[in-house]
Amino acid sequence: MEAPAVRTAPVAPAAKRPRGRPRKTVDERDDGNRRQALIVGAAKLFRRKGFDATSTRDIAAAAGMQSGSPFYHFKSKQALLFAVMEEGMRSAIAHQQVTLQKAQTQGTSSAELLRTLVRHHFDILLGPGSDFIPVMLYEARSITPKQRTVLAELQSEYEAPWVPVLEALRAEGRLQADVKLARLLIFGALNWSAQWYDRRKGATLEGLTAAAMALFIGEAS
Amino acid sequence: MEAPAVRTAPVAPAAKRPRGRPRKTVDERDDGNRRQALIVGAAKLFRRKGFDATSTRDIAAAAGMQSGSPFYHFKSKQALLFAVMEEGMRSAIAHQQVTLQKAQTQGTSSAELLRTLVRHHFDILLGPGSDFIPVMLYEARSITPKQRTVLAELQSEYEAPWVPVLEALRAEGRLQADVKLARLLIFGALNWSAQWYDRRKGATLEGLTAAAMALFIGEAS
DNA sequence: CCTACCGATCGGTAGG
DNA sequence: CCTACCGATCGGTAGG
Numbered sequence: 242m243e244a245p246a247v248r249t250a251p252v253a254p255a256a257k258r259p260r261g262r263p264r265k266t267v268d269e270r271d272d273g274n275r276r277q278a279l280i281v282g283a284a285k286l287f288r289r290k291g292f293d294a295t296s297t298r299d300i301a302a303a304a305g306m307q308s309g310s311p312f313y314h315f316k317s318k319q320a321l322l323f324a325v326m327e328e329g330m331r332s333a334i335a336h337q338q339v340t341l342q343k344a345q346t347q348g349t350s351s352a353e354l355l356r357t358l359v360r361h362h363f364d365i366l367l368g369p370g371s372d373f374i375p376v377m378l379y380e381a382r383s384i385t386p387k388q389r390t391v392l393a394e395l396q397s398e399y400e401a402p403w404v405p406v407l408e409a410l411r412a413e414g415r416l417q418a419d420v421k422l423a424r425l426l427i428f429g430a431l432n433w434s435a436q437w438y439d440r441r442k443g444a445t446l447e448g449l450t451a452a453a454m455a456l457f458i459g460e461a462s
Numbered sequence: 463m464e465a466p467a468v469r470t471a472p473v474a475p476a477a478k479r480p481r482g483r484p485r486k487t488v489d490e491r492d493d494g495n496r497r498q499a500l501i502v503g504a505a506k507l508f509r510r511k512g513f514d515a516t517s518t519r520d521i522a523a524a525a526g527m528q529s530g531s532p533f534y535h536f537k538s539k540q541a542l543l544f545a546v547m548e549e550g551m552r553s554a555i556a557h558q559q560v561t562l563q564k565a566q567t568q569g570t571s572s573a574e575l576l577r578t579l580v581r582h583h584f585d586i587l588l589g590p591g592s593d594f595i596p597v598m599l600y601e602a603r604s605i606t607p608k609q610r611t612v613l614a615e616l617q618s619e620y621e622a623p624w625v626p627v628l629e630a631l632r633a634e635g636r637l638q639a640d641v642k643l644a645r646l647l648i649f650g651a652l653n654w655s656a657q658w659y660d661r662r663k664g665a666t667l668e669g670l671t672a673a674a675m676a677l678f679i680g681e682a683s
Numbered sequence: 684c685c686t687a688c689c690g691a692t693c694g695g696t697a698g699g
Numbered sequence: 700c701c702t703a704c705c706g707a708t709c710g711g712t713a714g715g
Contacts, residue, residue: 293514418676433650455639
């Protein structure tokens with residue numbers, strides 16, 4: 242059995258790498274630069290107008306291309322949507338791991354770990370230039386069942402570090418709710434903020450995090 | 463100044479009332495029965511496929527009509543979407559008031575009131591035949607700013623009874639978080655359940671309510 | 684990656 | 700409320 246190809250999660254968009262012929266997979270090509278421009282532009286448009294209301298012409302224009310050109314990079318509009326979601330998730334997973342490792346040096350309390358996870362989640366959800374995760378959350382209806390399965394696995398991977406933290410809090414008596422339902426409700430509380438949070442208005446991500454912690458485990462702010 | 467026309471909130475769809483000519487407003491007619499069939503069918507389709515992915519032909523077929531006929535009742539597809547949302551909100555407000563009055567007989571505790579509100583919210587969100595509120599929550603992008611303003615007012619009306627309850631809980635020390643942010647986070651936790659809750663699977667609305675209460679105010683289940 | 688284009692679908696309307 | 704229809708837009712493709 243061959244070693245599986247390791248996919249590097251693009252935390253930041255990779256710089257162009259013009260070596261060799263562009264690789265081709267089933268439904269997309271990879272020549273770095275332009276492809277990435279399509280993904281970034283599509284993410285922005287999908288978030289603002291929704292998948293169905295965004296035309297491939299809009300996306301092409303956002304990347305400075307002509308109307309037919311996106312289909313040189315992606316076999317379909319749906320494949321482009323999936324690329325946005327997948328890149329968003331892989332990036333989020335990688336970024337979360339780094340953040341967690343930084344916070345976990347010594348005997349960090351479970352409450353502090355939860356705070357780190359919550360704060361990080363607000364970052365990828367509401368931070369500058371973060372359209373990928375909201376698109377994944379709010380346009381899930383528009384992908385195929387097979388794609389949905391792939392994303393579900395990535396989501397499990399993302400949520401994995403939350404489980405032991407919530408279980409520890411429950412064991413410490415700081416969390417009363419059933420852990421599985423608590424996780425679903427907590428993600429709801431956080432994810433919904435993409436609907437109402439306005440960077441220009443009052444609340445900071447720090448304040449939001451404090452409020453969430455106070456609500457979930459009664460940590461006085 | 464004339465007295466403003468009172469609009470009755472349609473908790474249950476009104477029976478047909480064939481007296482006089484049908485009233486006409488700016489963007490819709492009212493002849494009861496058929497109009498309601500369009501609203502109900504549209505709600506179901508909008509929820510399942512989204513506004514953009516639902517064609518007016520789909521909606522017409524769901525009501526047993528020909529493709530052009532919905533436009534006899536609604537001036538546009540968007541007006542039909544708004545009708546779904548508005549009816550959903552008016553019905554939810556009325557239903558919430560009734561539920562609250564039943565629960566509020568004597569010296570009901572704030573925690574018990576919150577439980578009633580949460581349980582009721584799960585009902586209109588996840589109960590049988592409740593597509594209206596999910597549509598309002600998840601298709602808000604597709605209405606006009608003016609319509610959005612109307613809905614925002616109805617939402618304020620719906621949320622109004624929650625505020626004093628949360629304030630009381632905060633005063634009692636059972637809620638640590640800022641009340642305004644807590645309200646937003648709580649609605650997020652509840653509203654998101656429309657994304658993952660599956661009536662056929664395990665959890666009951668009662669169990670969900672218990673978990674939510676445990677999470678928000680540490681009420682042991 | 685562009686040019687030129689196709690077939691399909693869609694929201695909406697006229698006229699009855 | 701139906702019939703017949705229109706103009707516009709859209710995802711996608713061939714051929715270079």
